[in-house]
Amino acid sequence: MMLKELREKVYEANMDLPKHGLVVFTWGNASELDRERGLFVIKPSGVDYDQLKPEQLVICDLDGNVVEGDLNPSSDTPTHAYLYKMWGDKIGGVVHTHSTCAVSWAEAGRSIPCYGTTQADYFYGEVPCMRGLTAEEIEEAYELNTGKVIVEGFEGKDPVALPGCLVRNHGPFTWGKDAAAAVYHAVVVEEVAKMSRDAELLCLAAGKKPEDILAPQYLLDKHYMRKHGPNAYYGQK
Amino acid sequence: MLEELRDQVFEANKALQATGIVKYTWSNVSGFDKASGLFVITPSGVHSDEVTPDKLVVCDLKGEVVEGTMRPSTDTKTHAGLYAAWGDKIGGAVHTHSSWAVSWSQSGRDIPCYGTLHADYFYGNIPCTRAETETEVELSYEETAATLMVERLAADGSDPISMSGALVKYVGPYAWGKDAQEAVYRMDMLEEVAKIATLTEMHNQGVQEAPRYLLNYHNYRMHGTKGFYGQQ
Numbered sequence: 001m002m003l004k005e006l007r008e009k010v011y012e013a014n015m016d017l018p019k020h021g022l023v024v025f026t027w028g029n030a031s032e033l034d035r036e037r038g039l040f041v042i043k044p045s046g047v048d049y050d051q052l053k054p055e056q057l058v059i060c061d062l063d064g065n066v067v068e069g070d071l072n073p074s075s076d077t078p079t080h081a082y083l084y085k086m087w088g089d090k091i092g093g094v095v096h097t098h099s100t101c102a103v104s105w106a107e108a109g110r111s112i113p114c115y116g117t118t119q120a121d122y123f124y125g126e127v128p129c130m131r132g133l134t135a136e137e138i139e140e141a142y143e144l145n146t147g148k149v150i151v152e153g154f155e156g157k158d159p160v161a162l163p164g165c166l167v168r169n170h171g172p173f174t175w176g177k178d179a180a181a182a183v184y185h186a187v188v189v190e191e192v193a194k195m196s197r198d199a200e201l202l203c204l205a206a207g208k209k210p211e212d213i214l215a216p217q218y219l220l221d222k223h224y225m226r227k228h229g230p231n232a233y234y235g236q237k
Numbered sequence: 238m239l240e241e242l243r244d245q246v247f248e249a250n251k252a253l254q255a256t257g258i259v260k261y262t263w264s265n266v267s268g269f270d271k272a273s274g275l276f277v278i279t280p281s282g283v284h285s286d287e288v289t290p291d292k293l294v295v296c297d298l299k300g301e302v303v304e305g306t307m308r309p310s311t312d313t314k315t316h317a318g319l320y321a322a323w324g325d326k327i328g329g330a331v332h333t334h335s336s337w338a339v340s341w342s343q344s345g346r347d348i349p350c351y352g353t354l355h356a357d358y359f360y361g362n363i364p365c366t367r368a369e370t371e372t373e374v375e376l377s378y379e380e381t382a383a384t385l386m387v388e389r390l391a392a393d394g395s396d397p398i399s400m401s402g403a404l405v406k407y408v409g410p411y412a413w414g415k416d417a418q419e420a421v422y423r424m425d426m427l428e429e430v431a432k433i434a435t436l437t438e439m440h441n442q443g444v445q446e447a448p449r450y451l452l453n454y455h456n457y458r459m460h461g462t463k464g465f466y467g468q469q
Contacts, residue, residue: 115343115344115407116339116342116343116407116408116409117407117408117409118263118334118339118409184261187260187261191260191334191336194336194340195336195339195340195343196340196343197340198336198337198340198341198344198435199339199340199341199343199344200344201435201438201439202340202341202344202346202435202438203344203345203346205438205442206344206346208344208345212345213343213344213345215343215407216368216371218371218374218375219368219369219374219407222374222375222378226311226378233281233308233311234281234282234311235281235282235283235308236280236281236282236283236307236308237308
């Protein structure tokens, strides 16, 4: 069996999704890239988390073809494959969930504005919502085109500084240096989706406009840099 | 040094994680030793499962490390500022990014006192500070957060005993108490109160604050000289 260690890591990352309350039923998937081999490990499609075993995970190439595995890979596999193909030098893990608060922003077709430092610690700006897919794009190759729409929406944006997005009418996709980091960013997106929703409601209830509560750019700079900049002082050396 | 205080802060941090209001490492806890003027705080970016009493960091009131091999919380200077101002009244402080309280911080609003649960622990509206200016963020970000909370309580005529928490605009809640354990308890309360207040406004958009005489009664029976809540 190939990539035994990576299988274990991806298994743990997948199991963390229901643990963090991001996934009910089988509504999520996590994967991680082996950069040298140009292969990634992903959850099999429709397998319950409490039944999942590391050896059931599926190995795919960057065109989404199965290289090893008895089960079908996640139906979102071509999306993962395309993100690795385009951004494989920058990201090593991808996660997709249908976590409630993030999905409701995606369904509303709205990017999550940056109203505070919880978001600014991880996202250097808003969590962007991608454009919807056209009927032709859906018909032709839905999952692959989902990946293409994400990469298109990130033109001029850095997927390291913005480690996730919302796919319109669908839900959040997040990524990171490995599958565990992608899970972490999925938690961040769900948390900030909840906080931003309530911040807007409270702001509107007080007769203010949501634009008035956007965090100022200098605060975003400060928070992002103290965690990720060259002079970062968050965490241990 | 401060072995006993280290143990207290360690236990308080465990209790904070057990409340379920903290994700990952999005919190910090400290306890203050009045005699030495030093405080013990959780290290930066270390998961609570990996925190042990010896990994906690001892700092002075300027926020400088006095003992410890690890970096202290990035918010250490905020804790230092609270103890520098209120060290005669409080002995523990906590900061989290608990979601209900954070959304109030982000909306820039004080949490109105809509009921008696709030009044039992926070005597009045829980204040939200003003935003820091660009210069403040650049020169003294963490110190200024403390200054703004201290100034706001003073402007409200509140003291840190009857108002045991505040919101920092855009950031999130701080809570404090006589020791780290009490600060954790107050933070848990603050999150609950924030949640109830949000839902209250959803149920009734024209809702008014609870009458002052009700707050007075509740706060008095809990904390007044003839308080009768709890056991003697």
